[in-house]
Amino acid sequence: MVSRFEHAPARATPFRTAALGAVLLALAACGSENGARPCALVYSPTGISIDIAAPDASRVSSASIRACWGGTCRTRHVALHPSSTSVPLGCDGDGPDSACGASASPDGGRHGFAAITDLPASPVQVTLTLRDRHHRAFLDQELRLTPKPAHPDNPHCATGVQAALTVANGQATAR
Numbered sequence: 001m002v003s004r005f006e007h008a009p010a011r012a013t014p015f016r017t018a019a020l021g022a023v024l025l026a027l028a029a030c031g032s033e034n035g036a037r038p039c040a041l042v043y044s045p046t047g048i049s050i051d052i053a054a055p056d057a058s059r060v061s062s063a064s065i066r067a068c069w070g071g072t073c074r075t076r077h078v079a080l081h082p083s084s085t086s087v088p089l090g091c092d093g094d095g096p097d098s099a100c101g102a103s104a105s106p107d108g109g110r111h112g113f114a115a116i117t118d119l120p121a122s123p124v125q126v127t128l129t130l131r132d133r134h135h136r137a138f139l140d141q142e143l144r145l146t147p148k149p150a151h152p153d154n155p156h157c158a159t160g161v162q163a164a165l166t167v168a169n170g171q172a173t174a175r
Contacts, residue, residue, distance in 0.1 A: 039157035044150035046160040047115040048126065050078055053168040054108030057083075061133040065114045065165075068125045076114035083109040119147050121161045128165055128172050139167065145174035 048065055063078040089101035123146050130139040147163040164175045 037154050040153045042153055042157075042159065044160035044162065045113070045115055046117050046119050046147075047076075047113055047162065048119070048145075048147070049113045049162065049164045050080075050111060050128065051083065051164070051166045052080070052110045052130070053166070056130075056139075056167055056170060057108060057110040059132050059138060060110060060130050061135070062131045063112060064129045065116075066127040066129075067114075067116055067119065069120055069122065072118075074116050074118075076116060078112040078114045080110040080112040083107055083111045119161050119163070121147055121149055124163070126163075126165070126174075128167070130167065139170065139172065141172045143172060143174050 048067065050063060050065070052060055052063075057080075060080060063080055064075060065078060066073060066075045068074075083106075084104040085107040086102045087105045089103055091098045091100040093099075123144055125142065125144055127142050128139065129137050131137050143165070145163045145165075147161045150160045150162045151157060165172050166175050
């Protein structure tokens, strides 16, 4: 016996499917309010990056960062990886449909990232320590820097707070 509250299952008719598709397409085309570009689902982690140029990079066996603000300090070991530079391979033409290529070439440098999830977007005192293979510190430098919100694709879509350090000629600088 079928109760009066039970209904037959709804079937998708071509009209319903087309109507639903049109509604979804219209919503997707709307984007966001006031014509602003919607935020992409791009993740930007919070922390401090380090780029070490050659020949300093060849001396580095380990790196650490100590960041302090408002009575809070965080120390992170930084895993370093070989860095590379982009080498153009040319284009197959000059028109708008031309394809161009590039290749990554090792540049003798190293880079890493210290994830500090609660890093503020305000001044931070940072100590960068680079050690050689004998664990001797050959760079132990304090810097003051101000991390900034990262905007991967849209200035209204910050997803993390970041700062960057560069080491060249035995000296660290904030960028």
